[in-house]
Amino acid sequence: MTLRLDDVVKHYRGPSETVRAVDGVTLAVGRGEMVALYGPSGSGKTTLLLIAAGLIAPDAGVVTVEGRDVGSLSRKESARYRREVIGVVLQHSHMMAGVPAIENAALKLLASPVPLLQAKRRARPWLRRLGLDRQGDQLPHQLSGGERQRVAVARALANDPVLLLADEPTGSLDSQRGRSVLELLHRIAHERGMAILLATHDPHAAEIADRAVVLRDGKLHPHGDQGPAAPGGSAPAPAFPGSDPS
Numbered sequence: 001m002t003l004r005l006d007d008v009v010k011h012y013r014g015p016s017e018t019v020r021a022v023d024g025v026t027l028a029v030g031r032g033e034m035v036a037l038y039g040p041s042g043s044g045k046t047t048l049l050l051i052a053a054g055l056i057a058p059d060a061g062v063v064t065v066e067g068r069d070v071g072s073l074s075r076k077e078s079a080r081y082r083r084e085v086i087g088v089v090l091q092h093s094h095m096m097a098g099v100p101a102i103e104n105a106a107l108k109l110l111a112s113p114v115p116l117l118q119a120k121r122r123a124r125p126w127l128r129r130l131g132l133d134r135q136g137d138q139l140p141h142q143l144s145g146g147e148r149q150r151v152a153v154a155r156a157l158a159n160d161p162v163l164l165l166a167d168e169p170t171g172s173l174d175s176q177r178g179r180s181v182l183e184l185l186h187r188i189a190h191e192r193g194m195a196i197l198l199a200t201h202d203p204h205a206a207e208i209a210d211r212a213v214v215l216r217d218g219k220l221h222p223h224g225d226q227g228p229a230a231p232g233g234s235a236p237a238p239a240f241p242g243s244d245p246s
Helices: 045-052 075-085 101-105 116-129 145-157 175-192
Strands: 003-013 018-029 034-038 060-065 086-089 163-167 195-199 211-216 219-222
Touching: 003 045, 018 045, 018 195, 018 211, 018 219, 034 045, 034 175, 045 060, 045 163, 045 195, 075 086, 086 145, 101 116, 101 145, 116 145, 145 163, 145 175, 163 175, 175 195
Parallel strands: 034 195, 034 211, 086 163, 163 195
Antiparallel strands: 003 018, 003 060, 211 219
16 A cells, blocks of 8 residues: 555644544555545544645554655655655645746756756646646746646646645636546546545545545545445555665
């Protein structure tokens, strides 16, 4: 399995109550699989994705990607993990002002570092597949909200990650464009053996994804008549880039 979450817990303690954002979640997403994660606003979907991305630490439980414990990474390894091993699409599509869409899509590659021309060559096909082949030279303020969101998706895919974590990747898109993006992500998962976990409210996602699950009150439930998510078998664990093989 590419992504495994085993009994992951994250609670937030407020002045009057404790919010159980993630409360003992066990989930696995394999290579070539797209899993849709549903849940009402505030159900913990974003928290779960941020934990899988190594951006926040769980209170308990273990997160592994390709067999490596994400929580064991040093700060430097964690940054490189997000830059080179996974792709992340956040709800708000942050773009660098004054920088053309093609360079925004190539930002992770440029940070690797990959030379500018090579980074742009690698990012441009993703813009094309997302319907943005004519917008590559446009600045963020010249793009619509939906176009900026698709640039963010292209940026997450440009490093050819083994795992894509996407938080509402179709939230700013109309129904037809949103379905097209979901279908593209599903094809990419199968073409490239990529694991994709996306948090969504999009009703089309359950039809297109290989599996759909629901996070409610911090706990995972089956979606519809589908069986509960359960971890599968382990795969050999390649070393993360820059990690200490010992």
